[in-house]
Amino acid sequence: MGEPVPVGVVALDPVLEAGATVALSASPDVTVVLPGEAPAVTVVVVDEVGERELDLVRGTRDTAARPEVVLVATDLAATAALHALAAGARGLLRRRETAGGRLARATLAAASGDSTVPPDLLDHLLARASTVPPPGGPSSSLSERERAVLTLVAQGCDTAEIARQLCYSARTVVSVIHDITNRFRLRNRAHAVAYALRTGLL
Incomplete structure (x- = not known):
């Protein structure tokens, strides 16, 4: 096994940030970096996906380290998912889907260049494409x-x-x-x- 993937956590709410940090710290394959250190992936945790949250995704991608972004939202509709992907998010998860190591797996997938999208959201996105x-x-x-x-x-x-x-x-x-x-x-x-x-x- 290689070195753990350096991961940053960003949230508008410090409680959400702390929760994601604890969840990621349970995985031996990732290491949560301190502010100012260069992550390979940044987990952005938000309640909803609006313009402020999309700006946070864009701003995170535009930092010097150019980390991949996994966006975790309390609620995530198909339209919001499209906007988040267009803003530069590589992975998408709802907060209820982060248990059992899924957040760490989505983070590792992003680090290796792969994308994670919840199956039901993918179905909605594909259905929208036909219209x-x-x-x-x-x-x-x-x-x-x-x-x-x-x-x-x-x-x-x-x-x-x-x-x-x-x-x-x-x-x-x-x-x-x-x-x-x-x-x-x-x-x-x-x-x-x-x-x-x-x-x-x-």
């Missing part, structure tokens, strides 16, 4: 290969799982995702999924 008209023009579309890869990303598969299911090399999967994020000027995989769902590409 969004497709964008015009060939430059704004996805190839069949890109769509297949991004669909598996949306289902929570990591690079190795996608490569195995599509019979590609891991390098090809990474290259496809890189091409998508570069072409549409997206931040990460989670942002790519959110963008594709919002615009009807997926």
Whole structure:
């Protein structure tokens, strides 16, 4: 096993911050860093997801360490989830879903470049995508290969799982995702999924 992943915790409410810190401290695979230290992942804990909370996600992503962000909210609707992903969150959890090591697992997934979205939210996001008209023009579309890869990303598969299911090399999967994020000027995989769902590409 490698070194524990350095994780920061940020919250607008100190009680929520303390609770997340205790939950993460129970995992030997993460180490909660002090303010001012550079985390690989920052857990942002909020009650609701409004503009102030989205600014907190953006501000956290824009710090010098450029940590991945796992957003934990008391309530998380599909629209709020889309906005959070577009703001730069890599993982999403509701507070009631953080028990039993799930918060640590979502944090470790974010550190390795994978995304975590609650299954029911993913179902809502996919359902919403079917009602969004497709964008015009060939430059704004996805190839069949890109769509297949991004669909598996949306289902929570990591690079190795996608490569195995599509019979590609891991390098090809990474290259496809890189091409998508570069072409549409997206931040990460989670942002790519959110963008594709919002615009009807997926």
